[in-house]
Amino acid sequence: MGEVLLELRGVRKYFPVTKGLILAKVSAWIKAVDGVDFSVIKGKTFGLVGESGCGKTTTAKLILLLEMPTNGSILFLGKDTQRLSKLELKDYRASVQAVFQDPYSSLSPRMRVKDIINEPMVANNWLPPRDSYERVIELLECVGLDVSMANLYPFELSGGQRQRVAIARALALNPKLIILDEPVSALDVSIRAQIVNLLKDLQEKLGLAYMLIAHDLALVKHMSTQISVMYLGKIVEVSLSDELYANPLHPYTQALFSAILPLTPDQQKEGIVLPGEVPSPLNPPSGCRFHPRCSNARPICQELEPISNEITPGHSVACHLY
Amino acid sequence: MTKSGREILKVSNLKTYFFTRSGIVKAVDGVSFSLREGETVGLVGESGCGKSMTALSILRLVPQPAGRIVEGKILLDGENLLEKSEREMRKIRGKKISMILQDPMSSLNPVYTVGDQVGETIRIHQKLKGARLVTKIKEALHLVRIPSPEVRMRDYPHQMSGGMRQRVIGAIALSCQPRVLIADEPTTSLDVTIQAQYLTLLKEVQQAMNVSIIFITHDFSVVARMCDVVLVMYAGKIVESARVRELFNNPIHPYTIALLRSVPRLEAKIEKLSAINGQPPPLLNPPDGCRFVPRCPESITSCQHTDPPMVAVGQNHHVSCWRVKQL
Numbered sequence: 001m002g003e004v005l006l007e008l009r010g011v012r013k014y015f016p017v018t019k020g021l022i023l024a025k026v027s028a029w030i031k032a033v034d035g036v037d038f039s040v041i042k043g044k045t046f047g048l049v050g051e052s053g054c055g056k057t058t059t060a061k062l063i064l065l066l067e068m069p070t071n072g073s074i075l076f077l078g079k080d081t082q083r084l085s086k087l088e089l090k091d092y093r094a095s096v097q098a099v100f101q102d103p104y105s106s107l108s109p110r111m112r113v114k115d116i117i118n119e120p121m122v123a124n125n126w127l128p129p130r131d132s133y134e135r136v137i138e139l140l141e142c143v144g145l146d147v148s149m150a151n152l153y154p155f156e157l158s159g160g161q162r163q164r165v166a167i168a169r170a171l172a173l174n175p176k177l178i179i180l181d182e183p184v185s186a187l188d189v190s191i192r193a194q195i196v197n198l199l200k201d202l203q204e205k206l207g208l209a210y211m212l213i214a215h216d217l218a219l220v221k222h223m224s225t226q227i228s229v230m231y232l233g234k235i236v237e238v239s240l241s242d243e244l245y246a247n248p249l250h251p252y253t254q255a256l257f258s259a260i261l262p263l264t265p266d267q268q269k270e271g272i273v274l275p276g277e278v279p280s281p282l283n284p285p286s287g288c289r290f291h292p293r294c295s296n297a298r299p300i301c302q303e304l305e306p307i308s309n310e311i312t313p314g315h316s317v318a319c320h321l322y
Numbered sequence: 323m324t325k326s327g328r329e330i331l332k333v334s335n336l337k338t339y340f341f342t343r344s345g346i347v348k349a350v351d352g353v354s355f356s357l358r359e360g361e362t363v364g365l366v367g368e369s370g371c372g373k374s375m376t377a378l379s380i381l382r383l384v385p386q387p388a389g390r391i392v393e394g395k396i397l398l399d400g401e402n403l404l405e406k407s408e409r410e411m412r413k414i415r416g417k418k419i420s421m422i423l424q425d426p427m428s429s430l431n432p433v434y435t436v437g438d439q440v441g442e443t444i445r446i447h448q449k450l451k452g453a454r455l456v457t458k459i460k461e462a463l464h465l466v467r468i469p470s471p472e473v474r475m476r477d478y479p480h481q482m483s484g485g486m487r488q489r490v491i492g493a494i495a496l497s498c499q500p501r502v503l504i505a506d507e508p509t510t511s512l513d514v515t516i517q518a519q520y521l522t523l524l525k526e527v528q529q530a531m532n533v534s535i536i537f538i539t540h541d542f543s544v545v546a547r548m549c550d551v552v553l554v555m556y557a558g559k560i561v562e563s564a565r566v567r568e569l570f571n572n573p574i575h576p577y578t579i580a581l582l583r584s585v586p587r588l589e590a591k592i593e594k595l596s597a598i599n600g601q602p603p604p605l606l607n608p609p610d611g612c613r614f615v616p617r618c619p620e621s622i623t624s625c626q627h628t629d630p631p632m633v634a635v636g637q638n639h640h641v642s643c644w645r646v647k648q649l
Contacts, residue, residue: 051513051514051515051516052484052513158601160601161601188368188369188540188602189368189540189541189581189584189585190368190580190581190584190597190598190601190602190617191601192584193584193585193595193596193597193598194597194598194599196586196595196597197594197595197597200593200594215513215514217514217588218585218586218587218588219586221586221588222586222592222595242591245588255515256514256515257588258518259514259515259517259518260514260543260588261518261521261541261543261544261546261547262543262546262547263542263543263546263570263582263585263587264546264570264571265546265547265566265567265570266567266570266571273515273518273519273522274515274518274519277483277485277486277516278513
């Protein structure tokens with residue numbers, strides 16, 4: 001499969017729910033991410049799918065070291081990110097970058113495009129200012145923007161152009177991994193394909209690894225080599241993307257696929273419409289977290305939490321049915 | 323699917339312009355379509371193409387004073403809404419035509435209970451109060467499958483999930499048995515599984531009440547699921563209109579074709595999506611000619627100068643493109 005770039009081992013993140021203002025007491029824990037294992041391969045795309053509130057973004061924040069895991073470890077090229085020296089940490093932050101959903105709020109409105117792209121290089125004392133300006137131009141060309149845009153402010157750009165600036169900024173420090181958190185869902189339909197194509201081209205050219213977080217399964221399948229499906233803080237199924245589409249095993253994955261509306265009116269299928277909604281992570285159901293919404297639930301599902309099982313090589317599922 | 327109900331709403335040559343300091347923004351520029359009883363018409367397009375403004379024009383809720391409906395007719399059961407007084411319009415909004423907005427969090431009032439908000443419409447239009455009002459509220463909530471309505475009607479919006487809130491909005495919109503329901507991207511802010519639930523519900527309610535729906539969306543898969551007739555809008559104009567099956571099987575306008583192609587599909591393995599170059603044009607002082615020209619792969623000289631007229635290319639299939647006329 002290739003070299004493992006990033007590995008998550010049993011990562012958990014619990015947020016305390018406190019009561020009282022002074023001398024606050026912890027009354028409960030929100031288990032946002034509850035024991036997640038996966039690895040991202042060099043130069044490949046790892047897709048993470050799930051509904052809102054399932055812990056996708058928290059996972060991304062943990063990888064970016066914006067949150068510290070309650071438990072478990074995140075390894076980058078075999079090294080534990082929590083035990084990095086100051087210098088190594090700086091290196092790590094440069095190698096892992098992010099592109100966020102909304103390019104309207106992720107770019108500073110008071111900075112020019114060139115300064116936005118330059119900022120990571122300045123912050124990391126990379127290049128003297130004159131050289132870095134050449135690098136800015138190189139980056140602008142790299143993401144398909146005109147060099148004349150360097151002097152504009154974000155408000156003068158369209159959504160698609162802004163997202164290109166955000167991508168250029170992420171590329172500035174020659175990262176190895178870029179976390180894409182819903183990179184196109186805030187963009188117009190006709191612009192989305194442009195950005196998706198750009199991301200794919202850049203990956204090929206620069207050998208980048210992506211971790212793609214999205215709720216649009218068709219997009220995730222189009223971009224990823226490997227997909228994992230998350231539900232309420234846990235990964236319920238991991239597989240190669242074609243295999244997952246051809247042979248989804250977990251009832252939740254099956255429901256997610258059938259909730260996707262067909263693109264033509266001729267193939268109207270009556271899919272599985274899941275009853276109910278995602279329960280609160282404050283008080284997740286016992287046993288398998290999906291059992292209240294699952295049509296195949298058996299008594300054991302209420303009591304025992306299923307462990308992830310490898311069914312075929314590279315395809316694991318956490319479900320009592322298998 | 324070939325229902326031929328009575329024509330309820332007819333919009334002809336609607337033009338809504340915004341008069342700003344820097345010039346005239348032609349947000350809606352000559353839109354015509356009609357809506358039959360029990361039918362769903364889909365308005366598809368990118369943000370800023372005028373689909374929401376078309377909806378607001380029908381309800382006469384165009385932001386004042388910059389926005390104005392400068393031309394056109396909107397006939398509801400033969401009566402022109404543009405000639406109504408504001409007082410008369412108030413009796414129409416929420417009763418004959420109602421609307422579901424995109425974001426259920428911002429369209430509900432956080433300081434009133436859900437029951438109060440559903441009741442408001444019923445109280446105003448049907449002049450009910452007391453126990454009869456409560457029964458009606460429960461009925462409305464029951465219609466959109468909110469479990470135990472007598473309990474949930476005392477909840478505040480923040481106590482409900484996104485899907486439930488959007489159902490409450492549906493209950494408000496449908497409480498007075500409107501003839502026309504305008505749904506403006508009702509599922510965009512919902513999760514995929516909740517979207518599937520909501521669309522199924524909307525279809526069932528539509529069949530039960532025989533209401534006509536104008537469905538505004540940018541998502542072709544939602545169109546495929548929900549609509550009978552599709553209107554594709556680009557930069558304030560309708561560029562193609564057809565029955566849903568015809569549009570998907572035989573799209574003609576280059577914009578429609580490009581949009582349909584640019585979406586990743588689950589079944590197909592494609593290495594590269596075919597993207598549409600460039601961006602939607604600004605609507606401020608738009609140039610003459612077809613507005614899709616700068617992005618069109620197949621433009622010819624006549625596209626630059628004059629706007630192409632709508633021509634029929636098949637039964638109920640109309641396209642506005644110069645190349646079609648030449649064929």
